[in-house]
Amino acid sequence: MYPRLNINIKHLLANVDFMYQEFDYLDELYVVTKAYCANIDIIDELYHHNVRYFADSRIANIKKIKEKYPDTHTLHLRLPMHSEVDEIVKYANRSLNSELSTIKLLNDAAIKQNKTHEIILMIDVGDLREGIMYDSDYISFCQKILEFSNIKLVGIGTNVTCYGSVIPTKETLNLLIDIKKDIENTLNIELPIISGGNSSSVYLHFENEMPAEINNLRCGDIFITGTEAAYLKQIKGMYYDIFQLEAEIIELKNKPSYPIGKLGVNAFGETVEYEDVGIHTRAILAIGRQDVHFDNIQPLEKDIKVLGSSSDHLILEVPSNKYQVGDTIKFSLSYGGILSLSTSEYVKKNIIK
Numbered sequence: 001m002y003p004r005l006n007i008n009i010k011h012l013l014a015n016v017d018f019m020y021q022e023f024d025y026l027d028e029l030y031v032v033t034k035a036y037c038a039n040i041d042i043i044d045e046l047y048h049h050n051v052r053y054f055a056d057s058r059i060a061n062i063k064k065i066k067e068k069y070p071d072t073h074t075l076h077l078r079l080p081m082h083s084e085v086d087e088i089v090k091y092a093n094r095s096l097n098s099e100l101s102t103i104k105l106l107n108d109a110a111i112k113q114n115k116t117h118e119i120i121l122m123i124d125v126g127d128l129r130e131g132i133m134y135d136s137d138y139i140s141f142c143q144k145i146l147e148f149s150n151i152k153l154v155g156i157g158t159n160v161t162c163y164g165s166v167i168p169t170k171e172t173l174n175l176l177i178d179i180k181k182d183i184e185n186t187l188n189i190e191l192p193i194i195s196g197g198n199s200s201s202v203y204l205h206f207e208n209e210m211p212a213e214i215n216n217l218r219c220g221d222i223f224i225t226g227t228e229a230a231y232l233k234q235i236k237g238m239y240y241d242i243f244q245l246e247a248e249i250i251e252l253k254n255k256p257s258y259p260i261g262k263l264g265v266n267a268f269g270e271t272v273e274y275e276d277v278g279i280h281t282r283a284i285l286a287i288g289r290q291d292v293h294f295d296n297i298q299p300l301e302k303d304i305k306v307l308g309s310s311s312d313h314l315i316l317e318v319p320s321n322k323y324q325v326g327d328t329i330k331f332s333l334s335y336g337g338i339l340s341l342s343t344s345e346y347v348k349k350n351i352i353k
């Protein structure tokens with residue numbers, strides 16, 4: 001069945017080994033599973049490869065992992081919604097937080113479930129997504145957290161690059177370390193964890209710039225693309241071909257390259273520039289924007305060009321006399337491509353062991 005997402009498990013596990021060896025000084029290195037929707041076949045492989053620290057933005061994914069493997073440690077990455085606190089406390093050992101109203105509800109849920117829920121307070125160091133601002137009154141914020149009976153403040157963390165494109169530096173992470181020390185000294189508490197970010201922080205390690213106090217990272221992208229997320233450099237020794245798309249040709253014809261008739265907008269309301277290269281061979285593949293945007297896929301064969309796609313059809317220029325209807329074409333994928341293809345229920349997930 002096509003289209004399918006081929007998933008090379010051996011290479012994924014080799015990337016896990018690589019990362020665990022490189023970052024053996026961290027207390028915790030979370031494997032973030034959201035890009036592949038915590039696909040349970042992949043989780044099985046990771047679990048049997050001794051991965052125990054899993055993080056995800058969606059409670060539905062964390063629930064899947066926790067129900068199957070109760071001895072895992074699970075972190076909820078996205079700030080919890082008020083409407084999901086019961087499930088967060090039930091399935092996640094820990095969550096990232098920045099809102100007192102939410103922490104209060106997590107505390108209520110934890111009391112009901114007779115549990116202690118751990119939280120990491122997110123500090124916004126400039127990326128302008130989640131977190132209390134680095135120069136806000138974080139001391140009184142923490143004081144209020146400490147009043148909750150069933151919440152344990154275990155540390156502080158930050159997230160950069162994902163929204164504001166901010167690149168983490170030694171200075172940004174040192175800022176986090178200063179804040180942690182200030183909270184500890186002022187409130188006379190211990191905060192064992194400083195969570196120094198995601199795959200964009202990894203480059204600091206390879207430049208020997210990772211501050212020693214950073215003892216926790218939450219990484220997804222780098223495990224599946226072998227590419228650090230700050231400067232998009234492929235890491236030597238890692239695999240970057242874990243996920244590949246394979247889709248089937250349903251029409252193959254020689255046609256003009258420029259549409260015939262009066263031109264308006266396409267199905268997505270876009271005005272498209274078409275290049276006129278005369279008659280050429282065009283293949284239509286049975287996959288479309290409902291599954292993945294064509295910007296996020298790259299044919300493995302260098303002589304194939306992606307022309308565009310509608311909801312269900314991907315249109316390629318291919319060499320004449322090389323393919324037939326029913327053949328399949330393979331593509332490498334960006335992180336965004338992996339994310340949307342994993343989410344599409346129309347795409348078969350093909351685990352290759």
Ligand SMILES: Cc1ncc(COP(=O)(O)O)c(C=O)c1O
Nearest residue numbers: 032077159198199218219220221
């Ligand atoms: C808060 C948080 N931490 C970590 C990650 C993992 O990021 P990456 O996949 O770039 O390593 C994400 C995004 O997935 C996130 O939102």
